[in-house]
Amino acid sequence: MRVALLLTAGAFAAGCVPAPTTSPLPQAAATSLYMPRAVRQAYLKGTRSPDGRPGTNYWQNRGRYNIAITALPPDRTVLGSEEITYFNNSPDTIRTPVIRLFLNIHKPSAPRNGRASAAYLTSGVHIDSLAVNGQLTPWPGSENTFTFQQLRLATPLLPHDSVHLSFKWHYEISVQSGREGMLDSTTYFLAYFYPRVAVYDDYNGWDTMPFTDVQEFYSDFNDYNVAITVPANYVVWGTGTLLNPSEVLQPAALERFNRSFTSDQTINVATRADMAAKAITRQSMNTWRFRAANIPDMTFNLSDHYVWDGASVVVDDATHRRASAQAAYNDTATDFHHMVQYARYALDWLSHNWPGVPYPYEKTTVVEGFAGMEYPMMVNDESYADTVFSRFVVEHEIAHTYFPFYMGINESRYAMMDEGWATTLEYLIGISRLGKERESAFFDRFRVIGWATNPTPLGDLPIITPADGLSPGAYGDNAYGKSALAYLALKDLLGDATFGTALHAFMERWHGKHPIPWDFFNTVNDVTGRNLNWFWNSWFFSNGYIDLAISTVTRTGGGYAVSIDNIGGMPTPVDLQARYADGSTDVIHETPAIWEANQRRATVSIPTRKSLEALVLNGGIWLDADSANNRWSQRP
Ligand SMILES: [Zn+2]
Numbered sequence: 001m002r003v004a005l006l007l008t009a010g011a012f013a014a015g016c017v018p019a020p021t022t023s024p025l026p027q028a029a030a031t032s033l034y035m036p037r038a039v040r041q042a043y044l045k046g047t048r049s050p051d052g053r054p055g056t057n058y059w060q061n062r063g064r065y066n067i068a069i070t071a072l073p074p075d076r077t078v079l080g081s082e083e084i085t086y087f088n089n090s091p092d093t094i095r096t097p098v099i100r101l102f103l104n105i106h107k108p109s110a111p112r113n114g115r116a117s118a119a120y121l122t123s124g125v126h127i128d129s130l131a132v133n134g135q136l137t138p139w140p141g142s143e144n145t146f147t148f149q150q151l152r153l154a155t156p157l158l159p160h161d162s163v164h165l166s167f168k169w170h171y172e173i174s175v176q177s178g179r180e181g182m183l184d185s186t187t188y189f190l191a192y193f194y195p196r197v198a199v200y201d202d203y204n205g206w207d208t209m210p211f212t213d214v215q216e217f218y219s220d221f222n223d224y225n226v227a228i229t230v231p232a233n234y235v236v237w238g239t240g241t242l243l244n245p246s247e248v249l250q251p252a253a254l255e256r257f258n259r260s261f262t263s264d265q266t267i268n269v270a271t272r273a274d275m276a277a278k279a280i281t282r283q284s285m286n287t288w289r290f291r292a293a294n295i296p297d298m299t300f301n302l303s304d305h306y307v308w309d310g311a312s313v314v315v316d317d318a319t320h321r322r323a324s325a326q327a328a329y330n331d332t333a334t335d336f337h338h339m340v341q342y343a344r345y346a347l348d349w350l351s352h353n354w355p356g357v358p359y360p361y362e363k364t365t366v367v368e369g370f371a372g373m374e375y376p377m378m379v380n381d382e383s384y385a386d387t388v389f390s391r392f393v394v395e396h397e398i399a400h401t402y403f404p405f406y407m408g409i410n411e412s413r414y415a416m417m418d419e420g421w422a423t424t425l426e427y428l429i430g431i432s433r434l435g436k437e438r439e440s441a442f443f444d445r446f447r448v449i450g451w452a453t454n455p456t457p458l459g460d461l462p463i464i465t466p467a468d469g470l471s472p473g474a475y476g477d478n479a480y481g482k483s484a485l486a487y488l489a490l491k492d493l494l495g496d497a498t499f500g501t502a503l504h505a506f507m508e509r510w511h512g513k514h515p516i517p518w519d520f521f522n523t524v525n526d527v528t529g530r531n532l533n534w535f536w537n538s539w540f541f542s543n544g545y546i547d548l549a550i551s552t553v554t555r556t557g558g559g560y561a562v563s564i565d566n567i568g569g570m571p572t573p574v575d576l577q578a579r580y581a582d583g584s585t586d587v588i589h590e591t592p593a594i595w596e597a598n599q600r601r602a603t604v605s606i607p608t609r610k611s612l613e614a615l616v617l618n619g620g621i622w623l624d625a626d627s628a629n630n631r632w633s634q635r636p
Helices: 012-016 027-032 037-044 102-106 251-260 272-276 334-352 387-399 401-406 419-434 436-452 472-494 496-510 517-528 533-540
Strands: 062-071 077-087 098-100 125-132 148-150 162-172 181-184 187-190 222-230 235-238 267-270 286-295 300-303 307-316 321-329 363-368 373-375 378-381 548-556 559-566 574-580 585-590 601-607 612-618 631-633
Touching (some): 027 533, 062 187, 181 300, 222 300, 235 321, 235 363, 251 267, 267 272, 307 334, 334 363, 334 387, 334 419, 363 387, 373 387, 387 401, 419 436, 419 472, 436 472, 472 517, 472 533, 496 517, 517 533, 548 612, 559 612, 574 601, 585 601
Parallel strands (some): 062 222, 321 363
Antiparallel strands (some): 062 077, 077 162, 125 162, 181 187, 187 300, 222 286, 235 300, 267 307, 307 321, 373 378, 548 559, 559 601, 574 585, 612 631
16 A cells, blocks of 8 residues: 555356357356456457456466666665566567656656655666667667656567566665655665566556556566675665575574574564674675565665564465564664564464465565555555554555465556455454454544545546546545455355355466456356356446435334335445344344345345334445434334
């Protein structure tokens, strides 16, 4: 997240999918769920399958990146060189690949959503040289090159061939830090720092969405070797395996570092005193080498005074694999002294509960910065006086490990699959610590009420609206709370066991790939054997909001029939709180299934022999926009 932004009737799978020879599209999905023409083409080409699986013709491109960086703080210049081998697995001939240069967001004239202070501005990324297949090639960028630049290849890149790109570049790190930049004069957070080939995919072609600092990222799964050269006494934390700890750490620090990988207890790998005494790194320029395979990005932090904690936790009971939890921070940040244990809790809980998939990487490192931002194996969080809030933020960011990173989500277009899932997981893990009542109150205040009570048309834009077409306010509603409410309503509808089965099937089918929302909808329809298109339509493709009303209450032979109008149109769960004449009370819970037959009106039966005195409709976290029509009583 950015904290700042917040201040597929019947047996669908069994009988309704026509054979691919007659039509590649499932009739139900084709007729009732909107599908953009470009996505429809992907189904026609067989890169995606109507049952929700990757299609038999599915492909994605990838790169091998060898990167060398030199940073000599307080000099703000960061120097880089890299060798990229880019593999074209597509059936297309590539003539004009697109290179991403995210840090050009700092150029004074770059299009960006917010205002930029002088401390944010830099001259951007300077490409010092480019070679294509070993041939020096003029860099085609200009002063008007911002966050992406098209190249024209002298020799087209054929299907199933590769191209070799060599870049040398430098940039001045931004004084004002956001998702990246200087954390202080000798602590640099390096993210999005290297030229990379943009995603070229089967449903969108080249990803040329400008990065304007609202919508986030979309990355291929690449293999990386990154070497970061820094002065003595600088520690480098980052994505991937640190390959040469014995070359860069002094023996005592190395022993503590190694021990942290098997320790439940927090080990202070480097204290403030250790850093001041220059007792951590080898006393020379050091090159810290990191490697990670099949991962969407690499991010690093370097500092000469941040302290360093580590511990670990079992994330996979079958293999007893442990994941490392590390923290890097100013010793003055009191909440960060607990951060390794907060992170351990998150790794453990997420692995064993929801999503209930073993944490897929070897570690996470939580760095004290200013972003409230996720990166593969890295988190950049602010320090807070309120440790409840610190835990909330770090749990959210670590939850992002699954969505977007493990799942390869296009965050910039389908933020509902990124922030929406992270927010869902944040709520569920929050309940495990705070209890449902307290967590729900927090969730309502922080994630729901802004949307629930927003009467403007921006709040009503369907969740499926491409995130890159949304203003920040509408993006915030759709990406976070609204999407999470949809997934949580699905969980209530299906029940935990079926919801888990469907979610795991989706994750198993698509991790390491690039799923889009239709892949999720079709997978859930397929795995549950139910056509849930009525549910997807209402939650994701409609202008709905949440407003239920008690319409009529009728005495029946066996009790009462309560007619509920769904004014807003969202198929939410319903809790009917009943009070009887004898003073007793009851809560009747209905899942969103009550809206399957008719999305505008449902009847709830209350089987009772008692005399009903009053009823209250309580949506819980599905906050009702107008609660004035949520009450009924025998004597008005
Ligand atoms: Zn997030």
